[in-house]
Amino acid sequence: MRLLLLWLMNAFALLAVTYLLPSIQVSGFGAALLAALVLGFINTLVRPVLALLTLPITVLTLGMFYLVLNGLLFWLASALIPGFVIDGFVSALLGALLYGVIAWALSALIPNKKG
Secondary structure, eight states: OOOHHHHHHHHHHHHHHHHHHHEEEOOHHHHHHHHHHHHHHHHIIIHHHHHHHHHHHHTTTHHHHHHHHHHHHHHHHHOOTOOOOOOSSHHHHHHHHHHHHHHHHHHHHHHOOOO
8 A cells, every 4th residue: 555655646746846847747647657657667677777887987976976867767767658758858857856855755744554
């Protein structure tokens, strides 16, 4: 149940990003749900591999390249989903930052069950 709520919260976070940044568009709630699902898969499967491969440049840039990696993966998700459009890399970078902050804040509203 918690996973389903997190998925919905991430879709709402993506819709909130579209209202804050006009250069990012989502055609509807269905596209937002699909985008949240694809972003979850990308963040789970692709990001760890790329983070490991780009570790030397991340260390050289004192971790700033990790923000670039987030923006690139956010942009990749928009390339894979027809109803999710990002105008450019700077928009993807800002959108990834906003999406992460909003999704984190919304996920904090869902209580954890311990034990």
